Structure formats: C-alpha cells, structure tokens
Amino acid sequence: QQPVQSPQAVILREGEDAVINCSSSKALYSVHWYRQKHGEAPIFLMILLKGGEQKGHDKISASFNEKKQQSSLYLTASQLSYSGTYFCGTEIGGTSYGKLTFGQGTILTVHP
Amino acid sequence: KAGVTQTPRYLIKTRGQQVTLSCSPISGHRSVSWYQQTPGQGLQFLFEYFSETQRNKGNFPGRFSGRQFSNSRSEMNVSTLELGDSALYLCASSFGDEGYLSYEQYFGPGTRLTVT
Numbered sequence: 001q002q003p004v005q006s007p008q009a010v011i012l013r014e015g016e017d018a019v020i021n022c023s024s025s026k027a028l029y030s031v032h033w034y035r036q037k038h039g040e041a042p043i044f045l046m047i048l049l050k051g052g053e054q055k056g057h058d059k060i061s062a063s064f065n066e067k068k069q070q071s072s073l074y075l076t077a078s079q080l081s082y083s084g085t086y087f088c089g090t091e092i093g094g095t096s097y098g099k100l101t102f103g104q105g106t107i108l109t110v111h112p
Numbered sequence: 113k114a115g116v117t118q119t120p121r122y123l124i125k126t127r128g129q130q131v132t133l134s135c136s137p138i139s140g141h142r143s144v145s146w147y148q149q150t151p152g153q154g155l156q157f158l159f160e161y162f163s164e165t166q167r168n169k170g171n172f173p174g175r176f177s178g179r180q181f182s183n184s185r186s187e188m189n190v191s192t193l194e195l196g197d198s199a200l201y202l203c204a205s206s207f208g209d210e211g212y213l214s215y216e217q218y219f220g221p222g223t224r225l226t227v228t
Contacts (some may be wrong), residue, residue, distance in 0.1 A: 104154055
C-alpha cells in the first residue's frame with residue numbers, strides 16, 4: 001500500500017524551514033527520501049533504517065518513528081535549489097528486495 | 113564514478129509494437145530496479161534483478177519483462193504496446209546483497225516512451 005505524504009505542496013521563501021511527512025500503514029524496514037526536479041531523475045537524499053541507522057546528505061536531516069511507521073524530512077534554511085518534488089519510498093522488508101513503494105510526492109517551491 | 117545510464121532517452125512507438133529499454137548501473141552495483149512514472153499513478157515498481165535473477169516483481173501484466181546480464185546491465189521489454197504504457201521508465205541501481213539489506217538506489221535519467 002502506498003505511503004501517504006503530507007503536505008501535498010508547500011511554498012517557502014528562501015531561508016524558511018519545512019517539514020515533509022511520510023506515513024505508512026505497514027511495518028517498515030526502511031524509508032528512502034528523494035527529490036526530483038522537473039524533467040530530471042530522482043536524486044537520493046536520505047535512507048533511514050529500522051534500528052536507527054541512517055545515511056544521507058550532510059545538509060538534510062530526517063527522522064523515522066518505527067512505532068508509528070512515520071518518517072519526516074526536515075529542510076532548514078531553504079535555498080532556491082531545494083525546489084522540486086520530494087518523494088518518500090518505503091520498504092516492507094523480508095522479501096521486498098529492491099522494491100520501493102513511493103508516496104504521491106510533495107511539491108516544494110522556494111521563492112527568493 | 114559514472115552514474116546510471118539509460119538508452120534510449122526518448123522513444124516513440126505505435127500500439128502493438130514492442131520495445132526494449134537498456135540500463136547500465138553504476139560500476140560495482142549488482143542490483144537494478146525498474147520503475148514506471150506517470151502523472152496519474154506516480155512512481156510504480158516494475159521488477160528488480162540481482163546477479164541475473166529476478167527477485168521481485170510489481171503488479172504489472174506479463175507484457176512487461178526484463179533481464180539482467182552478467183555485467184549487471186539490465187534490459188526491460190514491453191510487448192504489444194498500449195497507449196497506457198506511455199510513461200517515463202526509470203532504472204535504479206544499488207549495491208545489493210545476497211541477503212536482505214537495504215541500500216540506497218541511484219536513478220538513471222529515464223527513457224521517455226510515447227505510444228501513439
């Protein structure tokens with residue numbers, strides 16, 4: 001089942017902060033975050049694993065609440081380059097080799 | 113390291129034809145996943161290959177198939193194309209593992225398929 005992202009869209013001015021949430025009804029093994037700009041491939045931002053391990057870009061932070069099956073992506077001091085659509089991809093674990101189930105995306109627009 | 117490459121980048125086909133798309137993963141990566149992206153359905157998983165074996169498959173009809181070669185390069189094939197197959201097809205490579213460990217996936221630029 002597809003994870004649910006919120007909000008669907010957010011508009012910021014440079015320097016402002018934003019939080020994007022991803023919620024699943026299934027027990028998750030990992031959560032992956034990607035950003036996609038129009039006409040480009042999704043770019044890896046962060047992976048959060050069950051048990052607390054995480055890996056990603058230094059300027060991106062995220063959390064994973066295993067009890068609630070929720071993840072949040074924190075964008076601080078936003079820059080124009082942060083604009084794009086953010087997707088969370090979830091893995092159930094077990095035999096879900098390489099299968100990410102993506103949310104519907106959150107459109108982030110940063111204005112000068 | 114070179115990134116994930118996909119060929120061709122754009123393709124126009126007619127209903128009923130078949131198409132083969134190619135993906136070359138990042139050097140050292142052994143897992144390749146394929147996704148279909150459309151405005152209506154978003155990003156949907158097609159299948160994943162590791163060491164020439166399909167380990168996982170999404171909910172797509174049998175017209176969609178794939179394979180992986182010994183050098184980890186992968187191809188996907190769509191037979192008897194339908195208008196609804198028009199989409200951006202993305203492949204993603206990751207380090208992969210014989211067991212189950214989660215690795216980040218790196219996407220290629222995609223192949224934009226238009227079916228007329």
